[in-house]
Amino acid sequence: MSGLISSQKPPSHHPFSAAAEAIWIPANADAPTRAVEELENGKIVMLPYEPFRLTHEEEAFLNPDCLDPGSKSIKYSPTQRKIWGAAEQHKNSTALAGLMARYADFARDLVNRLLPRYSAALIIGNGSLRPVEVEGRVQSKRHDDRLLHVDSFPSRPTQGKRILRIFANVDPxxxxRHWQVGEPFADVAARFAPRISAPFPGSALLMRLLRITKEKRSPYDHYMLHIHDQMKLDDEYQAAASRSDIHFPAGSTWIAFTDQVSHAALSGQHAMEQTFFLPSDAMRNPLLSPLRVLEALGCPTLRGLTAKGGREG
Known part of the structure; x- marks a missing residue:
């Protein structure tokens, strides 16, 4: 089962769940090597002494009314310097865009310091501000993050690249923020991958032409998206799957490869997140990537797919 790793032991007032398997990493010269090793093995690295602090002006954006009624988070593209998902009165807010940009810079600085091995290869993705309470939110099963799942983006194929995400609990x-962490990815894949049919020939090109996806969906993305969906739709699995609880304190920051860590967000409000993508061949041990795990299971259409691209599905 996945565990919890910290660069330092948190202060006694931090309410960690005793059920979480905590492994502490001293804040020393060995921390970057250890962090990479543990992340690639499906662990969560937690940094209780790396808080992201909001200004008094920025705290106004923690109000759920700042969201567009159809959104569950405010999104930000660091490359386009664009926000979306915000309520009409905040769509052109320079203060909101500044907050999102500042968190993207915070996350980039953090991974550069803690994970220098990845720095040159990392590709920055979108960030998000999540001001809505998770518990009690009504959504379809496919969109319900309270169910155990691994991340896969329907409209943004990764073509084998890893999904590295940096979260911060900014609740004033x-x-x-309460998570549950499930079984290792190899066990998840062994359970669900054999149920998945190969992608229909030409389907990836058609979805790209119809702008359903931002890039061409690779066979890897096909399998990962179906694993994500089948995990959430399988009521028996959700009821019986082994899991442990992690409670992330306000002011804490945590990092995970969320395409590998089976996770569910059960409760909590006011979080920020920044996504990065990492080519699988930039890992210390690429054999631990979901791509190689699925290949080892014999998914036939994955053969020859690299982190830099993929064949059409």
Whole structure:
């Protein structure tokens, strides 16, 4: 089962769940090597002493009314310097865009310091501000992050690249963010991948032409998206799958390869997140990537797919 790793032991007032398998990493010269090793093995690296602090002006954006009614988060593209998902009165807010840009810079600085091995190869993706309470939110199963899942983006194929995400609990009231972490990816893949049919020939090109996807969906993306969906739609699995609880304190930051860590967000409000993509061949051990795990299971259409691209599905 996945565990929890920290660069330092958190102060006694941080309410960690005893059920979480905690492994502490001293803040020393060995921390970057250890962090890479543990992340690639499907662990979560937690940094209780790396808080992202909002200004008094920025705290106004923690109000759920700042969201567009049809959105669950405010999104930001660091490359385009663009926000979306915000309520009409905030769509052109320079203060909101500044907050999102500042968090993207914070996340980039953090991975550069903690994960220098990845720095040159990392590709920055979108970030998000999540001001809505997770618990009690009504959504379809495919969109319900309270169910155990691994991340895969329907409209943004990764073509084998890893999904590295940096989260921060910025709740001003001190509320923790409650996650559950499930079984290792190899076990998830062994359970669900054999149920998945190969992609229909030409389907990836058609979805790209119809602008359903931003890039051409590779066979890898096909399998990962179906694993994501089948995990959430399988009621028996959701009821019986092994899991442990992690409570992330307000002010804490944590990092995970969320395409590998089976996770569910059960409760919490006011979080920020920044996504990065990492080519699988930039890993210390590429054999631990979901791409190579699926290949080892014999998914036939994955043969020859590299982190730099993929064949059409």
């Amino acid at each position: 009231s001190g509320k923790t």
